[in-house]
Amino acid sequence: xxxxxxxxxxxxxxxxxxxxxxxxxxxxxxxxxxxxxxxxxxxxxxxxxxxxxxxxxxxxxxxxxxxxxxxxxxxxxxxxxxxxxxxxxxxxxxxxxxxxxxxxxxxxxxxxxxxxxxxxxxxxxxxxxxxxxxxxxxxxxxxxxxxxxxxxxxxxxxxxxxxxxxxxx
Numbered sequence: 001x002x003x004x005x006x007x008x009x010x011x012x013x014x015x016x017x018x019x020x021x022x023x024x025x026x027x028x029x030x031x032x033x034x035x036x037x038x039x040x041x042x043x044x045x046x047x048x049x050x051x052x053x054x055x056x057x058x059x060x061x062x063x064x065x066x067x068x069x070x071x072x073x074x075x076x077x078x079x080x081x082x083x084x085x086x087x088x089x090x091x092x093x094x095x096x097x098x099x100x101x102x103x104x105x106x107x108x109x110x111x112x113x114x115x116x117x118x119x120x121x122x123x124x125x126x127x128x129x130x131x132x133x134x135x136x137x138x139x140x141x142x143x144x145x146x147x148x149x150x151x152x153x154x155x156x157x158x159x160x161x162x163x164x165x166x167x168x169x
Contacts, residue, residue, distance in 0.1 A: 001038055003029040010050050015057040022048045022062065030074065042077045044070065052093045054102065054116055061102050061116065063090045069104055071116050081119030085112050092134045094143070096160065105131040105145060127156070 004023035011021045017034035028042040028051070042060075049063035059080070060072045067090060069083040088108035095102055101122070102114040107130040113123045129147035136143050141160040 001031055001036075003031065003038075009048070012051070012053070014053045018057075020051070020053070020060065022051055028060065028062065028072065040077050042072050042079075044079070046070065049090070050093065052095060054095050054097075055100070056097075059116065061093055061095070063093065066090065067106070069093070069102070069114070071102075071119065081116070083112070083114050083116075083119065083121065085121050085124060086110065088130075091130075091132050091148070092145070094134050094136045096136055099160075103134055103136070103143065105134040107131070107148060111143075111145070125158070 003021050004025050004027055006024035008021050008023050011019060014020055017032055019031045019033055021029045026044045026048055030039040032039055046064035049066060051060050051062040054061050058074055060074065062070045062072060064070045067086045070079050071081040073080050086106040086108050088106050090104050090106050092105040093102065100115060100117045102116045104112045109127050109130055111125040111131060111134060112121055115122055130149050131145050132148040134143055134145040142157055143160060144155050144157045146155050
């Protein structure tokens, strides 16, 4: 299907047999491949980057203009929140579904903890390193990340206790 007018940067599958694509043309396209039907587009004023589905695939968290995040509702195709705290490129997004939190990691040496249902920044965790990738351990209340500028030699692990993060190692 013809999804966009310009180059597609990202593609991911979400629930209900749907594909989501993000393009250079500042649009997000949703397609149901089981019935071969275009579902809709989300138009943005901002340059779009990588994204992750949230809230059991009812929302999308999309990096915008490299340093911000837009939360879009897939039911209405509208932006709900614009999250902005990072000062440099956002390198990773992770959902903590049990808390309705989103973690964003950045080369500005921070991880932001967002309540994506209310559009609030709950906490920022600062590190002395540029953060390349953050992950969440699905069966534990822990996250791990590694640095862009330590030749990726060290992994940092943190315990999560609701909106509180404490350093474990």
